[in-house]
Amino acid sequence: METTLRVRNISFAELEARMGEVLAEVDRGEYDADLQRAGVRRDPSVRLEGAVTISTGQGLSPDQWAEVLVAFAPFAGEVAKSIWEIVVVPALKRVFREDRVKGDGEA
Amino acid sequence: MPAPTHMNLSDRKAFAVLSAYIRSVEREHQVSEGDLKRLYGNVVSAAEEAQDSETPELDRFVRDAAERSSQAALTMAGDPPPELLVAIVARFREEAAGIHCAGCAAGNVCSGGRTDDAVVSAPDGGQCLREIKDAFETALALTGKVYSQTLGLPLPPVDVALSTVGLTDRPGMVPGNPLAANAETRYEDMGRDKRSLVRVAVASLHLDRRTLAAFPYILLHEAFCHAFQMARHDGSRPRKGEIDDPVSEGMMDALAAGMLQAVADESGAAPAHAAADEAREIHLARASLTRHPRFPEAPAVARGVEVLRMLRACFAGEGLDADTLVLRLACDLNLQSWSFAERRQGLSRLASRLNGPHRDPSLLDLLFSYASGGDVGPLIDYLTTS
Numbered sequence: 001m002e003t004t005l006r007v008r009n010i011s012f013a014e015l016e017a018r019m020g021e022v023l024a025e026v027d028r029g030e031y032d033a034d035l036q037r038a039g040v041r042r043d044p045s046v047r048l049e050g051a052v053t054i055s056t057g058q059g060l061s062p063d064q065w066a067e068v069l070v071a072f073a074p075f076a077g078e079v080a081k082s083i084w085e086i087v088v089v090p091a092l093k094r095v096f097r098e099d100r101v102k103g104d105g106e107a
Numbered sequence: 108m109p110a111p112t113h114m115n116l117s118d119r120k121a122f123a124v125l126s127a128y129i130r131s132v133e134r135e136h137q138v139s140e141g142d143l144k145r146l147y148g149n150v151v152s153a154a155e156e157a158q159d160s161e162t163p164e165l166d167r168f169v170r171d172a173a174e175r176s177s178q179a180a181l182t183m184a185g186d187p188p189p190e191l192l193v194a195i196v197a198r199f200r201e202e203a204a205g206i207h208c209a210g211c212a213a214g215n216v217c218s219g220g221r222t223d224d225a226v227v228s229a230p231d232g233g234q235c236l237r238e239i240k241d242a243f244e245t246a247l248a249l250t251g252k253v254y255s256q257t258l259g260l261p262l263p264p265v266d267v268a269l270s271t272v273g274l275t276d277r278p279g280m281v282p283g284n285p286l287a288a289n290a291e292t293r294y295e296d297m298g299r300d301k302r303s304l305v306r307v308a309v310a311s312l313h314l315d316r317r318t319l320a321a322f323p324y325i326l327l328h329e330a331f332c333h334a335f336q337m338a339r340h341d342g343s344r345p346r347k348g349e350i351d352d353p354v355s356e357g358m359m360d361a362l363a364a365g366m367l368q369a370v371a372d373e374s375g376a377a378p379a380h381a382a383a384d385e386a387r388e389i390h391l392a393r394a395s396l397t398r399h400p401r402f403p404e405a406p407a408v409a410r411g412v413e414v415l416r417m418l419r420a421c422f423a424g425e426g427l428d429a430d431t432l433v434l435r436l437a438c439d440l441n442l443q444s445w446s447f448a449e450r451r452q453g454l455s456r457l458a459s460r461l462n463g464p465h466r467d468p469s470l471l472d473l474l475f476s477y478a479s480g481g482d483v484g485p486l487i488d489y490l491t492t493s
Contacts, residue, residue, distance in 0.1 A: 012349040055346030057306065058333050058355065059291030060325055061279035061393070062403050069293070069346065 001081055005054075005068045005089065006102040015068065015092075016054060022091045023049040031087045038086045040079060048083065051076035065102075111270035111304065113227040113236070114311070116219040118273035120157035120165050121311040123206055123235040124150060124172045129319050131198035133378070142184045142192045149176035154312060164216055165235055166208040173203035206234050228269070236271060239307055242322040243269045246330035249366060254335065254442075257435040263338040263442065265301040267330065274310040282398045284389050287313035290325050292333035296343035303334040317385060320378070324367055324386035331366070332359040332441070340444035350447040351404045353454045357394070357411010358437040364390040407451070414454050417461045421471070422478060432478050439483040445491060453490035469493075 007015060025031065027047045035042055051073040056066060072080040089103040113119070128150045132143065153172035162168050177196040181188045208216045212232035217223040227233035233240050247267060254262050278289040287310045295302045307325065309318075332355040337344045364386040371383035392398060394408040402408070415433055422429035445453065460467035473486045 016349070055348055057291035057293040058336070058347050058352070059289065059306075060328050060389075061281045061289050063278045063289055063308070064280065 001072045001074075001078070003070045003072075003081060003084065003104045005070055005092075005104065006065050006106075007068055007096070008065050008100045010066075010096055010100055012054075012056065012068075015096075018092060018095050019052065019054065019088065020049060022088050023052060025091075026083060026087055031083075034087060035083065038082075040082045040086060042079065042083065043077075046076055046080075048076060048080060051080060052084065052088075110224055111228055111268045112224050113233070113271045114273035114309065116165065116217050116223060117157045117162075118309070118311045119217075119227075119235040120162065120168045120172075121154040122309060122314060123165060123169045124154040124157070124203070125311065125314040126238055126319060127169060127173060127202035127205075128176075128199055129314065129316050130202050131195050133316060133319075133381075142180065142189060143195075145183050146176060146180035146192070146195070149179045151312065152176070164208050166206045169203045169206055169235075170200075173199050208234075210234065227271075238319055238322050239271060239309070239326070240269065242326040243305065243307075243330070245323065246326040247334075249327065249370075250330040250334065253331070253366065253434070254438050257431065257438050258442075262335055263301070265303055265335055265338050267303045267305060267334045270304055270306045272306060272308045274308050275312075277310050277313050278308050280400070280403060281389055281392050282395070282400055282402055284317075284392050286321055286325075286389075287311075287315060287318040288322070288325060290329050292329045292336075294344045294346055298342060301338060301344065305329040305334060320381040321385040321389065323382040324364065324389060327363045327367065327386075328360060331363045332356065336441050337444050339442050344444075345446060347447060350451050351407035352447050352450050353407040353411035353414070354437070354440050354450045355411075356404055357408045357413075357454075358415045358433075359411070359441050360390055360393065360408060361412045361415050362434060362437055410451075410454050410458065414458050414461075417458065418474070421461060421466075421474060425475065425478075427478055436477060436483065440487070443483060443487060445487050449487075449491045453487065456490050456493070 026042070027044075027049055029042075029044065032042060053071050053073075055069050055071070056062075057069070070084065072084070085103060089101065093101045114122070128147070150172070153176045156162065156172070157168060163171070177199055181192065181196060184192050210231070211217075211234055212226040212229035215222070215226045215229075215232075217226050225232075227236065251262055254260075277285050277287050279286055288307060290305060290307045293304045293306065295304050305326070307329075336352070336355045364383075367379075367383040367386045371379040390408075393402045394405060394412050395402065396405055396409050398405075415437065418433045418436060419429045422432045440450075457470070460470045470489065473481075473489055477483060477486055
């Protein structure tokens with residue numbers, strides 16, 4: 001299962017590190033209340049840190065807006081994508097600011 | 108696998124108008140800048156009208172746009188208008204008349220909906236994006252020919268597909284080269300079935316002569332450097348993370364620019380030379396460690412270029428056919444499944460061990476063994492484990 005993220009002026013290493021921190025927070029249950037409000041039930045035995053990998057295409061030149069491919073490990077299930085949308089993308093926007101991160105489908 | 112998607116109909120109309128205009132002026136050097144500027148301004152205004160929802164089918168839109176912008180420019184250019192401007196306008200009208208939507212994909216005319224993607228992707232479809240599609244097909248053919256001739260083997264099976272997207276602003280960050288297009292290749296492998304999706308992004312309303320001339324290089328970079336990269340990997344190919352690959356971005360990119368120069372030298376045609384000139388300029392900008400701002404991937408590109416030069420000198424020093432050998436070795440290295448990290452580490456080691464008067468004798472043995480028809484595996488093992 002995959003989705004995309006678009007980022008501007010954020011290095012791959014920085015993005016990967018921050019994403020890892022947020023996923024670790026999810027695994028510790030720090031966002032369970034937010035998820036519950038959104039109607040999403042997290043399975044504490046499924047750890048998301050390590051279940052989500054990011055990558056980019058290769059080509060002539062990196063764009064100012066880079067499109068990042070986000071892949072979810074099969075064991076993480078469909079709920080991983082919901083958690084990504086409800087928790088991780090907003091968290092990344094807070095860290096890096098709104099005008100440098102756009103989730104899948106955002107203009 | 109889902110069919111590749113393409114830029115929307117409005118952007119394709121704008122692309123078709125501007126590319127018809129650019130083709131009509133590309134051979135003219137003597138027209139007054141003022142007259143040409145007026146015509147160009149009119150063409151862009153006409154192309155912008157493609158964004159309106161109520162415009163006719165693409166071919167009629169392009170012809171109408173060419174006619175209106177030409178008439179306006181001729182009127183403003185005085186009585187009588189300059190002969191060269193008249194000649195350009197005539198060519199513009201001819202170029203614009205060359206697109207026939209009914210001839211695309213057995214008469215399936217684009218309507219602006221999702222079914223357009225299949226029309227544009229069809230082998231006889233997408234005339235509106237002719238420059239991109241032609242450059243893609245030529246790049247794939249040249250890639251196949253070079254890989255199979257140098258390696259003496261057919262390419263591993265990879266399904267290479269073309270997708271296009273529209274942009275508002277010029278993309279990319281190649282210093283000194285503000286192109287209106289960019290491209291990237293993504294792997295969409297499913298186990299052993301390999302698929303490379305080449306995605307070309309174009310800011311159609313900013314389309315200019317340089318960008319049009321650069322399409323052969325842009326598509327060759329994707330096809331030759333990336334579409335078959337790691338194609339010998341068993342299973343789905345790893346996607347790029349943080350590390351830039353000096354083999355594909357540096358060695359292969361330098362060779363791609365050289366290939367276009369060879370094509371230009373053989374044909375002598377002006378468009379081929381324009382393509383080769385753009386390739387050289389963009390490649391040098393990508394490889395430069397001294398330009399400011401520096402291209403983000405310059406260290407990897409520069410490393411690959413440096414290694415290519417060292418290898419060429421090494422083989423030439425032994426009286427071997429250096430050009431053929433470096434081409435074969437680069438293609439072979441690019442096809443193999445060594446990782447991004449291994450490629451970076453391997454090429455750094457290769458550079459340091461071939462540098463200076465005390466070259467690594469074991470490395471030299473492996474290189475000359477490869478030159479005599481040996482396998483590239485031992486060389487990669489040596490570079491990644493020693």
